[in-house]
Amino acid sequence: MITLNFNIDLRSNVPAYVQIIESIQRLAADGTLKSGDQLPTVRQLAADLRVNFNTVARAYRMLDDAGLISTQHGRGTYLVENPTEEARGRLRTEVLENLVHRFLKEMERLDFEHEEVLEEIDKQFRSNVQN
Numbered sequence: 360m361i362t363l364n365f366n367i368d369l370r371s372n373v374p375a376y377v378q379i380i381e382s383i384q385r386l387a388a389d390g391t392l393k394s395g396d397q398l399p400t401v402r403q404l405a406a407d408l409r410v411n412f413n414t415v416a417r418a419y420r421m422l423d424d425a426g427l428i429s430t431q432h433g434r435g436t437y438l439v440e441n442p443t444e445e446a447r448g449r450l451r452t453e454v455l456e457n458l459v460h461r462f463l464k465e466m467e468r469l470d471f472e473h474e475e476v477l478e479e480i481d482k483q484f485r486s487n488v489q490n
Contacts, residue, residue, distance in 0.1 A: 360397045360435070367408045373461065375410050379418035381457055387427060387438060388451045398428065398436045 365382040367375050386392040398419075399407065405415045419436060422428045430436045466476050 360399060361392070363399060363404065363407070367410055369410075375408075375414045376418040376421070379404075379408070379410075379415060380421055381454060383418070383422060384427065384454050388454050392438050394438055396438045398438065400435070 363383070363386065365386070367378045369375060371378065373381075383392070383398070392398075398404070401412060401415045401419055405412045408415070419428065419430065423430050423436075427439060428436055429439055463476075
């Protein structure tokens with residue numbers, strides 16, 4: 360069983376179960392989690408993250424429904440064996456969409472203009488590419 364290294368921000372506007380789902384998706388998308396890796400039990404992850412058992416259970420159930428993990432009664436929960444490249448691509452796209460959506464909502468809340476945001480993204484992108 361592997362240890363999942365991520366935290367949950369309970370002060371965030373993003374529900375804890377969504378943060379868990381996105382964190383596991385991100386770890387799978389970047390290759391940190393590999394096919395067949397056994398995830399912590401619901402109880403263990405809840406204790407590690409200091410969240411309610413039902414929060415982790417909900418996240419695992421949704422990940423299972425999405426086909427990213429498989430829970431085998433009495434054996435544990437595993438990252439699905441051999442996900443297709445298409446599934447990996449969808450996963451990466453979904454993670455990116457969620458990140459961008461939250462970013463744009465925050466920019467809107469802070470009353471930034473569209474052009475300001477695009478200029479700063481372009482500036483940061485150019486700076487990061489050169490480094």
